[in-house]
Amino acid sequence: MSRARMKLPAIVLTILGAGLGLLAWSQTWFDLVLASGAGAHVSAEVIAVPGSVASPAIAALSLAGLALAAALALAGPGIRIVLGVLEVLLGGCLVLAASLSLGDPVGAVSASVTEATGVAGSAPTADLVGTAVATVWPTVAIVAGVLVVLAGLVVLVTGTRWPASTRRYRSGLEPADGAGAAAGAASDAPERAASDRAIDDWDELSRGDDPTDDTNDPEPNR
Numbered sequence: 533m534s535r536a537r538m539k540l541p542a543i544v545l546t547i548l549g550a551g552l553g554l555l556a557w558s559q560t561w562f563d564l565v566l567a568s569g570a571g572a573h574v575s576a577e578v579i580a581v582p583g584s585v586a587s588p589a590i591a592a593l594s595l596a597g598l599a600l601a602a603a604l605a606l607a608g609p610g611i612r613i614v615l616g617v618l619e620v621l622l623g624g625c626l627v628l629a630a631s632l633s634l635g636d637p638v639g640a641v642s643a644s645v646t647e648a649t650g651v652a653g654s655a656p657t658a659d660l661v662g663t664a665v666a667t668v669w670p671t672v673a674i675v676a677g678v679l680v681v682l683a684g685l686v687v688l689v690t691g692t693r694w695p696a697s698t699r700r701y702r703s704g705l706e707p708a709d710g711a712g713a714a715a716g717a718a719s720d721a722p723e724r725a726a727s728d729r730a731i732d733d734w735d736e737l738s739r740g741d742d743p744t745d746d747t748n749d750p751e752p753n754r
Contacts, residue, residue: 538686538690538694539694539695542683542686542690543683545679545680545682545683545686546601546604546679546680549597549626549676549678549679549683550595550596550598550601550676551594552672552675552676552679553593553594553597553677554590554591554594555672556583556590556630556670556672556673556676557582557583557584557590557594557673558582558583559582559583559669559672560581560582560583560667560669561583561586561640562580562637562640562641562664562666563579563665564578564579564580564581564644564645564661564663565578565662566645566648566649566661566662567661579641579644581640581641583669585640586633586641586670587630587633587670587673589625590629590673593622593677594676596622597619597626597680600619603615604687609691609693609694612687613688613692616684616687616688616691617688618684619680619681619683619684620681620684621684622684623677623681623684624677625677626673626677627677627678629673629677630670630671630673630676630677631674633670634666634671638657638658640664641661642654642657642658645661
């Protein structure tokens with residue numbers, strides 16, 4: 533596939549990565565079981581910790597990816613390079629946010645521990661965590677970030693050769709150069725004629741003649 537034809541795949545890949553990030557954010561990331569010291573009434577209860585709690589930034593980053601995909605569809609060659617750089621950084625932030633939660637499950641579930649027990653603070657909540665088992669969705673979020681990074685690299689490599697988005701509309705709405713010049717000349721002709729008549733009338737008034745008086749017209753040849 534030529535570089536000029538990579539526009540649609542790059543945009544679709546961006547949408548896919550951002551959409552996958554939003555989907556992962558809305559799912560359960562960790563199954564939390566509190567330690568026995570937290571109280572008998574909650575010690576055996578499994579608490580589902582969603583991605584919105586474990587990694588809140590995923591939603592904002594994914595929505596930014598969707599907005600960036602829309603911008604890529606309309607941007608010119610120079611702006612595409614800037615957007616490509618931003619997309620690589622955006623995908624990297626997605627990977628980083630999901631990786632931090634996956635690497636520190638105790639910290640990721642602390643907000644859920646506080647909600648369940650009323651205990652706040654990183655150290656106290658860490659003492660109350662019995663187990664925090666990760667689901668597949670943090671990994672899915674990492675994959676989403678990788679897809680966005682790949683899409684950004686595609687934009688950087690091929691974006692300057694993408695076809696212009698508004699070319700088809702210009703060709704359909706604007707006349708050809710010759711036709712446009714002819715149409716412009718035709719529209720200017722009546723304006724010039726009216727202007728010439730106005731100048732002639734002013735000259736006649738300057739000479740003391742009334743341009744509206746038909747008696748001033750020369751007699752027709754017989």
